[in-house]
Amino acid sequence: MNASTSLRNGWQKVFGAGAKSERPPPGDTSHGTILYLEDISVSFDGFKALNALTLYIDAGELRCIIGPNGAGKTTMMDVITGKTRPDAGSAWFGQNTDLLTLTEPQIAEAGIGRKFQKPTVFEQHTVMENLELAVAGNKAIWSTLASPLDSRQRTHIEEVLETVCLQDRRDMRAGMLSHGQKQWLEIGMLLAQQPQLLLVDEPVAGMTPQEVERTAELLLSLAGKHSVMVVEHDMDFVRSIARKVTVLHEGHVLAEGSIDEVQNDPRVVEVYLGE
Amino acid sequence: MQTSASSNLWTRLIAGERGTQVFLALLLTVGVAVPILHLAFPEGSSLHLSTYTVTLIGKYMTYALLAIAVDLVWGYCGILSLGHAAFFALGGYAMGMYLMRQIGTRGVYGDLVLPDFMVFLNWKELPWFWYGFDMFWFAAVMVVIVPGLLALAFGWLAFRSRVTGVYLSIITQALTYALMLAFFRNDMGFGGNNGLTDFKEIVGADINASGTRVALFLASALALALGYLACRYITLSRAGRVVQAIRDAESRTRFIGYRVESYKLWVFAFSAVLAGIAGALYVPQVGIINPSEFQPINSIEVVIWVAVGGRGTLYGAVAGAVLVNYAKTYFTAALPELWLYALGTMFVIVTLFLPRGVVGLADRLTPRQRVEQAVTA
Amino acid sequence: MKLLGCMMSSIPGVRPGSLLLVLLLAALSHCVAASEAPSFEQALGALATSNFKQKERAAGELVGVRHANTRAVLDALLEGNLYYRKADKRVFIAVTQEAGLELRDALTLQSAGTADAADFSKITTNNQLRKTLRSALASFDLTDPDAQVRLGAVNEMLRSLDADSVSILRARERDEKDESVRQAIRTGLAIADLNHEDAARRLSAVEQLKGSLNPEVFNRLTALVSTSDDGSYTEPDAKVRSAARAALAGIENSRSFYSMLETLFFGLSLGSVLVLAAIGLAITFGVMGVINMAHGELMMLGAYTTYVVQLIMPQHIGASVLVAIPVAFVVAGGVGVLIERGVVRFLYGRPLETLLATFGVSLVLQQIVRDIFTANNRPVETPSWMSGSLQINEAFSITYNRLYVVLFMLIVFVILQWVLKKTSLGLKVRAVAQNRAMAKSMGVRTEWVDALTFGLGSGIAGVAGVALSQLTNVGPNLGQAYIIDSFMVVVFGGVGNLWGTLIGGMSLGVVNQFLEPHAGAVLAKILVLIALILFIQRRPRGLFPQLGRAAEG
Incomplete structure (x- = not known):
């Protein structure tokens, strides 16, 4: 990339000029795969957080990622969402969207939504405002400054509110919600974005058993229409939703398969139980 | 349809917040009462307001506008700018250049074109950047454009590479410091140390006449009202919510698809323009602009106005600007040696005990209606 | 006689x-x-x-x-x-x-x-x-018995040589014991020989003058190769001319080399001042994440401490500066601990609020000093061992106060590194900086460590103030003049890294000095500030950033 195009890109990124034409295309899943991660390596201060990681997610799939602490799960999500740039490797969303050339908002617009490990809702905003912020639509400043939401977006928000059971909390400040409710709100925000691929980091941490059950139902219902990647420690939860599980260890894929296959894999047992 | 849309806007901007209503009512009262008390009652009457007082209140209003500008970026967007006085001063210089050129042959050296300080420095012709400032409209455009463009350029550099938090505060401080050093130089062509002063007239009117003072006062009041409503509109729009989301969780906002840099940039630039307009109204009222307006401490003082009043509420910023400046006027006249103690202590007390300023204090002392509403809803 | x-x-x-x-x-x-x-x-x-x-x-x-x-x-x-x-x-x-x-x-x-x-x-x-x-x-x-006076006299004579002064010099050459004076005399005799009627003599004189840095030599040789109005050379012999040209080129080279060396040294001494001012800040900002806007005022306290110490011991100005160093450390460090206990500790994790509160403290400190010492600058005397300069050669000399400030900075830097790397306080400070919660659970009294760290940073500011008292005016605004520069150094060098502060400060000082002759002092400063603003947006975490998880948030 030469200096003038880099300058122009920088210009567009910051001033928002030409944002429409520049919007990345949605993931093209004509080959049945929505996410290609190939030979991704990331290192911090000599520590290899990801080490030649290769992973594919199929369109409509629900994939669980497990692995001990420091296996690189969060770093992998950071790479996919543009927060961290890898030292090597490639990351493609569908056939023709190179994730490594896009910024975080561009990746979000392209159709990848992310729920964080710690619930990060906007605590000063109401539940409704949180969803309004997240809802799919034109997110350029001139649009948000000039026009209110359209009726299609409003309907969609109502649907999401219902899905995550927060209808009667709509005007409450998000900071006053319980921990589980915050998790749900965040999932709701993810749904409002209408992404093709959902990255969900530890969705059931701090939830009551009933809430966990409903979350499992919700994620299962999403699969098919969307592709979902769930990172979770709770093995019961993983068992309840997983069709295919990937085990990460020291920055690369250790094993992949059904939950039973993975749990019986001696290498996985060794990693989890120690030598 | 048209009327319902505009009445809807009216409801949103004004009806929703008591502080705003109180502020606008007060502003209207002052805006009407001050000119009447000044012009209708003769000097010596106990109801007469002196030109000094009219100008003082007009000055407070320009400060209030500056405070709103800072509150918009700090209170709403979380950007602690320690360089906003620079935009204020640039707006002031643009106006000052117009006023200088209006002096014409009435200067000490009587040069038709060159301001006195240029004659004094033995300059033969007007520098190119002084062209056009003999026209009011041109100066008025520059008041908006110069601070706006500087803020865009600076913000583009800073926000694009995600300079945030205290780093950003420090480089805004460096920005105003660099400008101060630059404007102190004689060969910059802005009057050096002495700045621009000895103004005679503005759009044809004697700048010291009562009527002109009242007109400037009214212009300040109007600018304050419009600036306030504009900021209120922004903060209530969806964009305003995005801006507050950026303040609370910047990277989260990015992950749901907003170009955070672009939002920050435009808010910063708009705020700089407001500051520039405030400066442009300030200069004809106080009659001088010099490089000390760029002093780092000035920018920090503006931040403390906002902190004292209560950041994150526009009327809080106005209240803070008026309160602190009234205190400053009082102290510097009555107990000058105590002013810095008072200001310093104010910094400490407000940050330690009043995170939401006097407005927050007032809220705490009144029944918690809004919170209850929110809980029971 | x-x-x-x-x-x-x-x-x-x-x-x-x-x-x-x-x-x-x-x-x-x-x-x-x-x-x-x-x-x-x-x-x-x-x-x-x-x-x-x-x-x-x-x-x-x-x-x-x-x-x-x-x-x-x-x-x-x-x-x-x-x-x-x-x-x-x-x-x-x-x-x-x-x-x-x-x-x-x-x-x-x-x-x-x-x-x-x-x-x-x-x-x-x-x-x-x-x-x-x-x-x-x-x-x-x-x-004169003093060789310096003799050297001055010879150099004075070189400016207007005539037959008499040449003969005096020639006579003096034999008796002169001091090598540098002898050298100067020989230079003078060679200059005189440049006008000799014998071309060979002139040539050997030129050869002898090669490498001399005396300004008179430069002028004479320049005159030798210049042409008069009618186009003829002052020096008729082509050989002598070309030798003179070569000698001139050599002289110009070494002169520009030495002037570069001098600028470099000026830059290093300015950089040392910046490092001294910034290094305490690097500790409070880098290690604790606390912005201390009163840092400049703590330096000011150090400078005033020097003044007070001199008032107490007027008979021993030479020693007073040395005495002032530990006193200033204690005074500024004590005030620092007070600031930490009274204000800063309530604001951990809220850097912007800390910035504002400590700014308030800085205003109060300034006013206190104004009330005690008045707003006028106070005269701080420079001890005799710090005045004068070290003459390396005719084109290059180093003033002692600049030399000492560089040395002093290095000593402070080494001691600080030692404290942070080798002492138990340093270990605890680094532990708290990396993981406060973990350090706490390991039994480190984090509150106590915070106070001491802040005190250490503040004490260093006081010590820097002692150095500043020897270089600038001691007045209530002393601190303000340095605070922005010091922050720039810390930000440039990278937070949480003393080496970064050292290299950052030194390079800023040097760059500033090299720009100054071309751009003027104020413009150089502006250029440096602008360059820094551009630099920060390229490398937001400075020259030596902390990497990995510790740097997040």
Whole structure:
């Protein structure tokens, strides 16, 4: 990339000029795969957080990622969402969207939504405002400054509110919600974005058993229409939703398969139980 | 349809917040009462307001506008700018250049074109950047454009590479410091140390006449009202919510698809323009602009106005600007040696005990209606 | 002088032109010897005459007695400012004023009021006498026991060489023991040889002058290769010209090398000041994440501490600065601990609020100092061991205060590194900086560590203030002038890294000094600030950023 195009890109990124034409295309899943991660390596201060990681997610799939602490799960999500740039490797969303050339908002617009490990809702905003912020639509400043939401977006928000059971909390400040409710709100925000691929980091941490059950139902219902990647420690939860599980260890894929296959894999047992 | 849309806007901007209503009512009262008390009652009457007082209140209003500008970026967007006085001063210089050129042959050296300080420095012709400032409209455009463009350029550099938090505060401080050093130089062509002063007239009117003072006062009041409503509109729009989301969780906002840099940039630039307009109204009222307006401490003082009043509420910023400046006027006249103690202590007390300023204090002392509403809803 | 005269007269091989002079000088000295060394007063009185011979003799006697006022009297005589009172033949140094003559007694150099010019008679000189006087003055200094004075005299003579001064120099060359003075004399003789009629002599002179950094050499060689109006060269011989050109090129090279070296050194000393100012900040900001806007005022306290220490021990200015260092550390460090306990500790994790609160503290500190010491600058004396300069060669000298500030900075830096790396406090500080919760659970008293860290950073600021008191004015605004620069250094160097601060400060100082001649002081500063703003947006975490998870958030 030469200096003038880099300058122009920088210009567009910051001033928002030409944002429409520049919007990345949605993931093209004509080959049945929505996410290609190939030979991704990331290192911090000599520590290899990801080490030649290769992973594919199929369109409509629900994939669980497990692995001990420091296996690189969060770093992998950071790479996919543009927060961290890898030292090597490639990351493609569908056939023709190179994730490594896009910024975080561009990746979000392209159709990848992310729920964080710690619930990060906007605590000063109401539940409704949180969803309004997240809802799919034109997110350029001139649009948000000039026009209110359209009726299609409003309907969609109502649907999401219902899905995550927060209808009667709509005007409450998000900071006053319980921990589980915050998790749900965040999932709701993810749904409002209408992404093709959902990255969900530890969705059931701090939830009551009933809430966990409903979350499992919700994620299962999403699969098919969307592709979902769930990172979770709770093995019961993983068992309840997983069709295919990937085990990460020291920055690369250790094993992949059904939950039973993975749990019986001696290498996985060794990693989890120690030598 | 048209009327319902505009009445809807009216409801949103004004009806929703008591502080705003109180502020606008007060502003209207002052805006009407001050000119009447000044012009209708003769000097010596106990109801007469002196030109000094009219100008003082007009000055407070320009400060209030500056405070709103800072509150918009700090209170709403979380950007602690320690360089906003620079935009204020640039707006002031643009106006000052117009006023200088209006002096014409009435200067000490009587040069038709060159301001006195240029004659004094033995300059033969007007520098190119002084062209056009003999026209009011041109100066008025520059008041908006110069601070706006500087803020865009600076913000583009800073926000694009995600300079945030205290780093950003420090480089805004460096920005105003660099400008101060630059404007102190004689060969910059802005009057050096002495700045621009000895103004005679503005759009044809004697700048010291009562009527002109009242007109400037009214212009300040109007600018304050419009600036306030504009900021209120922004903060209530969806964009305003995005801006507050950026303040609370910047990277989260990015992950749901907003170009955070672009939002920050435009808010910063708009705020700089407001500051520039405030400066442009300030200069004809106080009659001088010099490089000390760029002093780092000035920018920090503006931040403390906002902190004292209560950041994150526009009327809080106005209240803070008026309160602190009234205190400053009082102290510097009555107990000058105590002013810095008072200001310093104010910094400490407000940050330690009043995170939401006097407005927050007032809220705490009144029944918690809004919170209850929110809980029971 | 007597001795000198004898020696000079006994020097063989002196050129005929100057022989007369040497003989004269010798004669003068012998006369002195013969009349059993008259006092300064007697010699002075002998000047009050119209007889040039007698004046010449009297001048010789004045030189002979080596009186402290000899120089002033002879200078006055040369300039035509020496008079005697007609009434009592008393000699005065006088300047003509409107009201008459403004007098100084030549004997004591005390002012003697103003008097009517009619009562006085000027002691006149003729060409011969003036010539003798100049030479006498030069040789007066050339025989001074202090080598520095002799060197100065030689360099003075180099500026206006004539046959007489050359012969004096030639005579002096043999007796001179000091190598640098000898070198200067040889340079002078070679310069004189540049005008010799023999081209070979000139050539060897040029060869000899190669590498000399004396400005006179440069001027003479430049003159040698220049052309006059009609296009002809001043120097007829092409060989000499090309040798001169080569020599000039060499001189220019080494001159620009030394001037670069000098700029570099200025930059390093400025950088040292910046590092001293910034390094305490690097600790509070880098290790604790606390923005201390009162840092500049803590430096100011250090500077005022120096002033107070000097007030207490006025007899020992030399030692006072050394005493002030630990005192300033304790004073500023103590105030720092107070600030931490009173304000900062309530604001951890809220850097912007800390910034504002400590700014408030800085205003209060400034006003306190203003109330105690007034708003005027306080005079802090520089001890004698810090004044003067170290002359490396004619193109390069280093002032001691700049040299000491560099050394002082290095000492402070090393001690600080040692404290942070090798002591248990340092270990705890680093542990708290990396993981506060973990350190706490390991039994580190984090509150105590915070207070001490802040105190350490503040104490260093006080020590920096002692250094600043020797370099700038000590006033209530001292701190403000440095706070932005110090923050720039920390931000540039990278937070949480003392080496970054060192390299950051040094490079800022050097860059600033190298820009200054081209851009002027203020513009250089502006350029550096702008460059920094651009730099920060390229590398938001400075030159040496902390990487990995620790850097997040």
